[in-house]
Amino acid sequence: MKPQPITSVKARLGEGPFWHDNALYWVDILSKKIHRYFPQEDKTEEMQLDQYIGTLTPIANPEADKSNNRFNDGKCDAKGRFRAGTMAYDPKTAKLLHKIDLPASQVSSCAFGGPNLDILYITTANVDLITEEPLAGRLFKIKLDIKGFPTNSSAD
DSSP, X not given: OOOXXXXXXXXXXXXXXXXXXXXXXXXXXXXXXEEEEEXXXXXXXXXXXXXXXXXXXXXXXXXXXXXXXXXXXXXXXXXXXXXXXXXXXXTTTTEEEEEOOOSOSOEEEEEEESTTSOEEEEEEOOSSOSSOOTTTTOEEEEEOSSOBOOOOOOOO
């Protein structure tokens, strides 16, 4: 058997292919594109981005019943579970693990820290608020019973 080309897409730097919902996804890093191939229809779609993207990964939506909800930024804990915004779920089961309610409606990111990496620091935003929120834009922290990964450094 020989590998056969299956689309007319000629990526400059194709990376990160994965199969999800009966389609194959991959990125073209240098062209700043996401591609999706539907083999049943032999059809390819692409999405042009305005910045480089290195990879994609499918994640379940634990709050699918909230039409205006979306994931913000996220991190993985030491067990490889993805934690995003005010919620966390196990990617193997899509089960919601924790929900952290904050006195700010716009959660922007989070990171694990502290000597044992068991403190979750959470940033919030203070823009385009519908009503005044006294604690919007503040940094929050919460001690958890799990540990995260340290932030990696890069050396140029």
